[in-house]
Amino acid sequence: MTARRRFNRVLLKLSGESLMGTGQYGIDPATVERIAIEVKLARDAGFQICLVVGGGNIFRGLAAAAKGFDRASADYMGMLATVMNALAVQNALEHMGVETRVQSAIPMSSVCEPYIRRRAVRHMEKGRIVIFAAGTGNPFFTTDTAAALRAAEMGCDALLKGTQVDGVYTADPKKDPNAVRYETLSFNKVLADNLQVLDASAVALCRDNSIPIVVFSIHEHGNLARVLEGTGTATIISNDA
Numbered sequence: 001m002t003a004r005r006r007f008n009r010v011l012l013k014l015s016g017e018s019l020m021g022t023g024q025y026g027i028d029p030a031t032v033e034r035i036a037i038e039v040k041l042a043r044d045a046g047f048q049i050c051l052v053v054g055g056g057n058i059f060r061g062l063a064a065a066a067k068g069f070d071r072a073s074a075d076y077m078g079m080l081a082t083v084m085n086a087l088a089v090q091n092a093l094e095h096m097g098v099e100t101r102v103q104s105a106i107p108m109s110s111v112c113e114p115y116i117r118r119r120a121v122r123h124m125e126k127g128r129i130v131i132f133a134a135g136t137g138n139p140f141f142t143t144d145t146a147a148a149l150r151a152a153e154m155g156c157d158a159l160l161k162g163t164q165v166d167g168v169y170t171a172d173p174k175k176d177p178n179a180v181r182y183e184t185l186s187f188n189k190v191l192a193d194n195l196q197v198l199d200a201s202a203v204a205l206c207r208d209n210s211i212p213i214v215v216f217s218i219h220e221h222g223n224l225a226r227v228l229e230g231t232g233t234a235t236i237i238s239n240d241a
Helices: 029-044 061-066 071-095 117-125 143-153 187-192 200-208 223-229
Strands: 009-014 048-053 100-104 129-133 158-163 184-186 213-217 235-238
Touching (some): 029 048, 048 071, 048 117, 048 143, 071 129, 129 143, 143 158, 143 200, 184 187
Parallel strands (some): 009 048, 048 129, 158 213, 184 235
């Protein structure tokens, strides 16, 4: 594959479901450890990394609201689920000797730092992994939007989305053997075709701030570091496509 642009400081967005492993709910320690290894390999290669992890493996606010929960309360519950996931990832990384900080948009000083932009930047400059928890701290916003917002605030070169497949396809490759992977896509095509890479507000925020979205498989060993170096398999969504 032809080498692409190398990224130096990135935000990695993971779904809460990516921590479940083969389970239907909760956190699978072996899966968290495997993802932590990928992050460590990238950090050891010299990249500055921050993360946002969703909470859908524990509680999904929108689904709860559909069943009668007050939407704002349900979303706050979902934010608390992301803190649990962030602490799980932090635990796995620190067992590997990687310095990590969790910063929450909802202050809870007993378990993590409050979100402070300049402090987060300094942590990354010192080689620490920063995990942003509790979304934006506001209901009605997804962790996709929180990821795009933090990527912009941190001055990231790209927002990476770790998924089950190695990019964005014309159809579900698990169901359609003729599905073709896009090498590149424009933000406008993603929005116009409702490709659901991230939610629409997150895609628009990345577009308006010229932050490429890179979709890749988090399950292929060493792939995160290769994508950051510009050689791994991925789909890149940008204003230049």
